[in-house]
Each structure stands twice: as C-alpha cells, then as structure tokens.
Amino acid sequence: MTTLTEVQPLNSQEQATLTQLESVIQQDLQAFQRTGSALAEIRDGRLYRATHATFDAYLQERWGFTRQHAGRLIAAAEVAQVLEPIGFHPENERQAREAKGAAEIVKQLEPEQADTVARFIQASTGSEKPTTSQIKAVAEVVRAIDEHGMVDHPETGEPVPFTELPEPARMAVIRENVSTGTHERLQRQKNHVQESAMQAKSNGRGGWTDWFMDYVAQHLTPTQELRIVGKQDASGNPKVQALIVDTDTHATIAFGEPADWLKKAVLNLVEEVKA
Secondary structure (H helix, E strand, O other): OOOHHHOOOOOHHHHHHHHHHHHHHHHOOOOHHHHHHHHHHHHHHOOOOOOOOOHHHHHHHHHOOOHHHHHHHHHHHHHHHHHHHHOOOOOOHHHHHHOHHHHHHHHOOOHHHHHHHHHHHHHHHOOOOOOHHHHHHHHHHHHHHHHHOEEEOOOOOOEEEHHHOOHHHHHHHHHHHHHHHHHHHHHHHHHHHHHHHHHHOOOOOOHHHHHHHHHHHHOOOOOEEEEEEEEEOOOOOEEEEEEEEEOOOOOEEEEOOOEOOHHHHHHHHHHHHHO
C-alpha cells in the first residue's frame, strides 16, 4: 500500500486549487453540480494525496461521503454539463440522474448537431425548461438525419440533402420526424400497458405465459413451433429469444429481439406478431 511519505506533495498551484475546490464543497453541499465537478477534479488530479492514501479515505474522512454518494454527485454533474447547452438545467441530483439517457445521446452529437437540437427545442417549445423526453427525441432525430444525409423536402416530397435546406425547412423536417417518433413511442407504451393489464387479469400463470399458450392453440399450424432459445451473445452474456419456426422448412416465420430475461423475450415476440 502506498504510504503518505512516498507520495509526491502538492505544489503551490495544486494546493491553491485544492483549497478553492474544497471551499465549493464546504460552502454549498446542496449545489450538486458544483460539488460533483469539484469532487471529480480532486479525484482525477489526485489532489487528496498529501493527506490521504486513497480517494475513498479522503471522501470519508473529509466529507463523510461514501464512494457511492460521491459517484452519484459526479455522474449528476456530468449529465448537467452535457445538457446545459441544450437548455436543460436540472434542479437537483435526482433530476440530473434521470436525464442520463438523454445525455448519453447528446454526447454522441457533433457540436453543430447539438446546436440544431437546442435551436429546435427553443423554437418549437418556447420553453426554458425542456423535458428530457423532448431532448432525447430531438437528438435521436437530428443524429439519424445526419447519418442518412438525405431527407424528403417538406413541400415537394423530393429527396434533398438536409444541409441544403433553408432553416425553416430544416425545422419542419425535424418537427415531422419528432412527431412520428413520439407517436410510435406512445403506441409502444400503450402496448406495454395492455400487456400489464393482461398479466393482472391472468389466471395466475402470468399474462405473457397465457399469451404464449393461447398463441400456440389458436394461431400455430401443426408444422409450426413457438420456440424459446437461450444462448450467449458475442460478449458472453446470456440472452433469450422467442421465435416462431416452420418445422418442415426450418424457416423462421417471426422473432422478437433478444432479451436479458424470459418474460421480455416473449413480450418482444408479442410486439412483433401484433405489428
């Protein structure tokens, strides 16, 4: 184990930085973003090393923090930093952590794409506090449009490069795609609600198992099978998949996306056959 006598002492600039960062934490422990950012900088620069052998020991002895609590603060601060340019300003750590999904998508955008997302959200919602759902939906659309390059002109319907459209036309294209995506998400949510209701009304075996047996009884022919297949993915993680197979030709008739657990695998197949 590294002892304190073996570590490199802080120089004057590092000591001044440590003092300034600790004052941020001391003065306003409720300001999660400043606190999380300060903790991350202390951790990354090992500015605790003059008095503590590890970051964990520093957290516990200096602030009474566990590693988990500090990790949550740091993660929340990182989310807030990513989403602030888009116009999202979380009011607390919990709100920031709930926006992690939107932040992950925004981080994948180029600066120009992020600017487009920010301008569209401001123009379309007129809100200074967009929701994480709005940010995520718009970011997904902007990224997908840039990946394809070509879009249908909102007036002529002809395929044109997105970058050649004037600003109002770009906003119209984004708006149409966001609206379509929102509708699809709402429909999926509706299907999930229906599945949950089906499960609640089941005879005790579970709604998804009822569907499984009902589908076998009502829809399969004597040469078809509804199979549950479990295997490892490329990373060695266990996955399960539900699929319908023709036993004569060995052709796959329908299949759901692989899932991490059995119920989800069957519900993925439910969505596929309903579509």
